[in-house]
Amino acid sequence: MRVLAALSGGVDSAVAAARAVDAGHEVVGVHMALSRNRAQLRSGSRGCCSIEDAGDARRAADVLGIPYYVWDLSERFEDTVIADFLSEYAAGRTPNPCVRCNEHIKFEALLDKALALGFDAVCTGHYARIERPGGGQPELHRARDAAKDQSYVLAVMGPERLARSMFPLGDAASKDDVRAEAAARGLSVSAKPDSYDICFVADGDTQGFLRERLGARPGEVVDTTGAVVGAHDGAYAYTIGQRKGLALGRPAPDGKPRYVLSIEPVSNTVVVGPAEALRVGGIQGDAAVWLARPEGDDWSACAVQVRAHGEAVPAQARALGDEVEVQLADGASGLQGVAPGQSLVLYSGTQVLGQATVRATTPAARA
Amino acid sequence: MSVYLDHAATTPMLPEAVRAFTESLVRTGNPSSLHSSGRAARRAVEEAREQLAAALGARPSEVVLTAGGTEADNLAVKGLFWARRAQDPARRRILVSAVEHHAVLDPAFWMAEHAGAEIVLLPVDSDGVLRIDALAAELEAHGDAAALLSVMWANNEVGALQPLAEVAALAHRHGVPVHADAVQAVGQVPVDFAASGLDALTVSGHKVGGPMGVGALLARRGLDLTPVLHGGGQERGVRSGTLDTPSAAAFAMAVETAVAARPVVAPRLAALRDRLVAEVRRVVPDAVLRGPADPTLRLPANAHFTFPGCEGDSLLYLLDSAGVECSTGSACQAGVPQPSHVLLAMGAGEDEARGALRFTLGHTSTDADVDTLVEVLPAAVERARAAGLSGRPRTVSATGGTR
Numbered sequence: 001m002r003v004l005a006a007l008s009g010g011v012d013s014a015v016a017a018a019r020a021v022d023a024g025h026e027v028v029g030v031h032m033a034l035s036r037n038r039a040q041l042r043s044g045s046r047g048c049c050s051i052e053d054a055g056d057a058r059r060a061a062d063v064l065g066i067p068y069y070v071w072d073l074s075e076r077f078e079d080t081v082i083a084d085f086l087s088e089y090a091a092g093r094t095p096n097p098c099v100r101c102n103e104h105i106k107f108e109a110l111l112d113k114a115l116a117l118g119f120d121a122v123c124t125g126h127y128a129r130i131e132r133p134g135g136g137q138p139e140l141h142r143a144r145d146a147a148k149d150q151s152y153v154l155a156v157m158g159p160e161r162l163a164r165s166m167f168p169l170g171d172a173a174s175k176d177d178v179r180a181e182a183a184a185r186g187l188s189v190s191a192k193p194d195s196y197d198i199c200f201v202a203d204g205d206t207q208g209f210l211r212e213r214l215g216a217r218p219g220e221v222v223d224t225t226g227a228v229v230g231a232h233d234g235a236y237a238y239t240i241g242q243r244k245g246l247a248l249g250r251p252a253p254d255g256k257p258r259y260v261l262s263i264e265p266v267s268n269t270v271v272v273g274p275a276e277a278l279r280v281g282g283i284q285g286d287a288a289v290w291l292a293r294p295e296g297d298d299w300s301a302c303a304v305q306v307r308a309h310g311e312a313v314p315a316q317a318r319a320l321g322d323e324v325e326v327q328l329a330d331g332a333s334g335l336q337g338v339a340p341g342q343s344l345v346l347y348s349g350t351q352v353l354g355q356a357t358v359r360a361t362t363p364a365a366r367a
Numbered sequence: 368m369s370v371y372l373d374h375a376a377t378t379p380m381l382p383e384a385v386r387a388f389t390e391s392l393v394r395t396g397n398p399s400s401l402h403s404s405g406r407a408a409r410r411a412v413e414e415a416r417e418q419l420a421a422a423l424g425a426r427p428s429e430v431v432l433t434a435g436g437t438e439a440d441n442l443a444v445k446g447l448f449w450a451r452r453a454q455d456p457a458r459r460r461i462l463v464s465a466v467e468h469h470a471v472l473d474p475a476f477w478m479a480e481h482a483g484a485e486i487v488l489l490p491v492d493s494d495g496v497l498r499i500d501a502l503a504a505e506l507e508a509h510g511d512a513a514a515l516l517s518v519m520w521a522n523n524e525v526g527a528l529q530p531l532a533e534v535a536a537l538a539h540r541h542g543v544p545v546h547a548d549a550v551q552a553v554g555q556v557p558v559d560f561a562a563s564g565l566d567a568l569t570v571s572g573h574k575v576g577g578p579m580g581v582g583a584l585l586a587r588r589g590l591d592l593t594p595v596l597h598g599g600g601q602e603r604g605v606r607s608g609t610l611d612t613p614s615a616a617a618f619a620m621a622v623e624t625a626v627a628a629r630p631v632v633a634p635r636l637a638a639l640r641d642r643l644v645a646e647v648r649r650v651v652p653d654a655v656l657r658g659p660a661d662p663t664l665r666l667p668a669n670a671h672f673t674f675p676g677c678e679g680d681s682l683l684y685l686l687d688s689a690g691v692e693c694s695t696g697s698a699c700q701a702g703v704p705q706p707s708h709v710l711l712a713m714g715a716g717e718d719e720a721r722g723a724l725r726f727t728l729g730h731t732s733t734d735a736d737v738d739t740l741v742e743v744l745p746a747a748v749e750r751a752r753a754a755g756l757s758g759r760p761r762t763v764s765a766t767g768g769t770r
Contacts, residue, residue, distance in 0.1 A: 028684070069684055072705075116754030117681055 093341025241337020
């Protein structure tokens with residue numbers, strides 16, 4: 001196959017590309033330039049947008065003996081991922097830009113261009129497994145190394161795009177193994193630190209980025225009775241479930257800590273209340289993408305995960321048009337503080353069933 | 368074996384230059400040392416200097432050896448600016464054509480940021496040729512404030528030859544020193560420094576069949592040039608640094624050989640280039656030739672097209688995988704692709720500029736190279752067109768619509 005290997009400049013994508021070469025594919029490395037700023041959006045080696053990363057990607061391609069290109073997807077990135085990030089926060093929701101990037105950049109802009117140019121697949125360093133039982137439709141499964149599993153941020157892909165994807169690291173035992181493999185292959189990125197933060201936010205200062213791009217938007221902080229208990233400079237600075245940094249003037253009547261329960265974009269109000277009000281009993285999602293859609297509209301048992309590094313908890317789910325309804329199982333340890341805008345991913349065992357964007361939640365029944 | 372159509376990026380070393388290089392490599396001696404090894408090295412460097420001067424119509428004392436074209440351009444822009452302003456503090460304007468190489472543009476902008484210079488970007492016409500009327504108007508209005516003027520001999524992307532005789536005459540009327548980057552011109556068109564009337568001229572080794580990492584600034588006798596590299600005082604104190612004997616010897620041999628061969632090689636390449644242009648237009652009728660349509664007004668080895676609806680990047684990849692090596696513009700812009708400032712200055716739109724591809728011939732080019740290009744180009748264009756300008760944003764509503 002002709003395989004386009006996305007090379008971020010990190011160790012994972014380099015080893016993934018190396019494995020694709022070993023598998024006998026004709027591999028071409030492509031580094032995506034995502035920053036509109038020619039220098040970089042952030043300095044250092046922890047993002048995926050620096051000139052250093054582009055150089056590391058090029059060097060990895062040199063070592064593997066494959067061609068290397070830089071594709072400028074910065075305008076597309078700005079207009080989809082960053083625009084969505086800002087508008088979602090402005091609307092009082094909590095977006096996951098990595099999900100949006102996979103959706104619009106890696107497995108749309110990059111993949112579509114690759115296919116048009118005659119490639120058969122795009123290979124990335126994500127930790128997830130693609131299985132094709134009986135040679136049929138591809139299934140997306142969690143990575144062998146649960147700690148590194150990235151199936152959550154990949155679930156946004158539909159089956160057609162998954163069929164054109166390769167994740168050679170899905171079977172890796174651990175990141176340490178991948179680093180050792182990189183060192184053995186002579187890839188100089190073997191000891192490069194992992195990236196954690198949002199690549200386009202300098203210094204990891206998300207609040208500062210939002211303040212700069214969205215401006216100050218002062219409003220009130222109220223409790224569940226509607227009483228004003230504080231003020232804020234911008235509701236986007238708050239996340240549902242947040243406890244620290246609320247700077248509330250008066251203590252709660254019962255003296256218990258208060259948490260952000262919801263953000264009301266129209267009135268620009270942050271609502272705070274007790275911890276138990278954060279417990280979620282049901283989730284409604286929209287913009288569903290199914291890799292394995294349940295038959296009909298019956299409830300089926302599954303597990304739901306709402307954060308990239310969160311746990312999947314037992315639930316029942318059903319598909320209604322392009323919406324998803326999820327009921328958490330009774331006595332489930334409980335999801336707390338699920339925010340609209342987050343991705344919810346449904347699993348059956350290790351298999352990803354589908355993905356949707358949280359639109360609303362219903363509180364858990366009082367225990 | 369791939370077809371190499373990127374000689375403007377770098378061209379294979381001439382056998383004569385390789386021989387001069389390797390013979391010199393095994394000889395010890397610092398040209399600044401006074402003992403016999405040093406004297407031998409010194410002699411080799413000075414012979415190279417004389418060889419260069421003879422081939423380029425300069426005096427040996429006018430040759431300042433550098434580590435390449437970019438350094439020579441930096442020395443010209445910075446050195447001329449500082450020297451001219453020192454003579455006359457009112458002279459702070461740096462005049463450059465809008466289609467200069469980054470090796471001239473970037474030092475000029477750096478001087479604006481750090482040394483109190485003002486940049487004047489002189490416009491070009493749709494062929495990429497400097498608008499003499501604009502230069503004349505600028506000099507008429509602010510000629511006494513100009514510290515220097517830099518206009519390339521021939522453009523590296525679209526091959527346009529610049530009207531340097533008129534440029535130099537105009538500038539000198541206002542007391543403005545003139546530099547020309549002739550990196551692409553030497554060996555392709557006659558370059559005679561004395562006859563040109565220029566004050567400074569940049570030459571590079573690896574563009575003419577010499578080694579990389581060596582070049583020269585020809586600086587007219589009596590020209591004031593403030594040094595940029597300070598140290599041991601080599602090159603009359605204008606450019607410090609141990610003289611690179613093997614590179615100088617090979618560079619001089621390459622320039623001499625290329626200049627001597629030019630009357631034969633250039634017409635051959637011009638004919639081959641004309642065939643390439645005709646054939647590309649035959650197989651891709653909507654390809655747009657950029658730069659002067661009159662083949663005598665452009666470098667003989669240069670052909671530059673934009674392919675509507677294609678990204679140059681896509682074409683580059685597709686041609687590369689089909690065994691044809693070319694360029695989207697200047698290789699110095701490789702990395703994060705940007706629409707060419709040259710095409711934009713010529714009035715092309717951003718989308719047009721993205722579809723640029725440059726084919727440049729050299730001393731090893733053959734008819735078979737053009738045949739191969741013509742064979743693989745239509746499929747590449749078709750495929751690149753299907754891929755479209757996919758890096759461009761789709762129209763997406765601000766909220767919600769992106770999911």
